[in-house]
Amino acid sequence: MYWDREYETMSREQLRILQLERLKLTIERVYRNVPFYRQRFIEAGIKPSSIRTLEDLRRLPFTTKQDLRDNYPFGLFAVPMSDVVRVHASSGTTGKPTVVGYTQNDINTWAELIARSLTCAGATRFDVVQNAYGYGLFTGGLGLHFGVERLGATVVPVSGGNTRRQLMLMQDFGTTILTCTPSYALYMAEEGQKMGLDFKKLPLKAGIFGAEPWSERMRQQLEEKLDLMALDIYGLSEIMGPGVAMECAAKQGMHIWEDHFIPEIIDPATGEVLPPGEQGELVITTITKEAFPLIRYRTRDITRIDPEPCSCGRTHVRIKRITGRSDDMLIIRGVNVFPSQVESVLLEFGETEPHYLLVVDRKENLDSLEIWVEVAEHMFSDTVRKLEDLEYRLRERIESVLGISARVKLVEPNTIPRSEGKAKRVVDRRQI
């Protein structure tokens, strides 16, 4: 079952022709409309007319998260703001978020790709989709939402959290498809069990789980506990949001929608494009986006591309599970977190050389974040009240910058391990 048979099963040859055509248009557009790209291309000695084959893509410079930050908030938009109908944002590396924009056509494309992705999971207009991704600046909630409507299924825009209500609605509305982070799905499963809920009696048939890395072990648990088919979905706000790639029922990796995105795998250290099938950093070029096209964006996600034909009949290559990152970004409860964001808060508090540690753990399928901060002399006060007040203010500020709750723990100097002069910033105890 396909949503868009023509494009999803297009021959590789046709797909390459389409990609080249769309790539050329994108390059021309960004050269014309985005000073940042024009400058970069000129520096690299490339004109839009230099792009004659798909292989020429390799000659173009990469775009990084730092470039997005340098052009905050709208500097990389390729259309006037009057054509931008929506913005979303995700964590930046410091206090400022990464902002992305969409034209009406971009929103339509996104909805189409989500409809495709839902169809991969067997969804039709007869389904009830409980969308427990967060709504708001985060792309998860609204991204899925419009795709479910496009498909013609019923969307329950419950957003994240309030597990009891989730479980009640799941039963009362007859949810057939659940969309959320895999860890939250497991948490719901266990809360449901505690309440004596028998998931085998519910009409749930598929779960579309993403926004954080997970494993085959978790798939097994999710399928057993929730009695559904658990599928992986991939996306990042910079590129679009969820629905950049989606697993089909074959469960052999996620089809990346190549009529809209060109994936490459590079060696993160050298930037060299790696031979097909090798593991490295995923780089994506968008070839249909209007408001926020990205050329060779370094996702920092580590994976490999499986170019083999898939039993489902879709011709688009598959990316394998994301196994890690080529930077220090963490994904906590589906939210991107950079240690440097915490550092920026500590600098605001007058720390000149902050010593801190992010301790991430997963208890009962819920991620927890604890931030250890060494108490420097100028922060230290003789009264408990003032220290507790410091903890409280740090927590408030960190939570507002990260967008997730965290616990701040004041620790003694020199308790955070320093290796080779460079402090270790993260201890991740989660077993995924």
Next chain:
Amino acid sequence: MKVKQISIFLENKSGRLAQVTRVLGDNGINIRALAIADTTDFGILRLIVNDPDRAYRVLREAGFTVSATDVIAVEVLDEPGGLAGVLAVLQEANLNIEYLYAFLQKASKAALVVFRVEQLDQAIAALQAKGIRILSGEEVYAL
């Protein structure tokens, strides 16, 4: 009339207090009074010692977060209502006590209590006006 108190930030984990006292002992520093204020995560150890400047230095060198705070050492009659009398004076003067704790040893017949209030000078004046004795730093360090 003020006494210098040394405060040390301690995490709530075993062996930290022992470590502080070892550092002081190794440096020949004697503890006159101590108190710990704690929360679930951390504590503040407050010390009156015979040589606060040296204590401050050696603890800092040993890697602790240390601060020095001025407090007053007040002689309190060692009899029922002794402390209540002192507290009444401070209350009348509308002076808020942040914390207080007792010395390990007595000065003559009276007990010695450390007071930390925000307005130290006003507290000293109020207590002295009522004839309550406040020990000087030198007297305390030499106990």
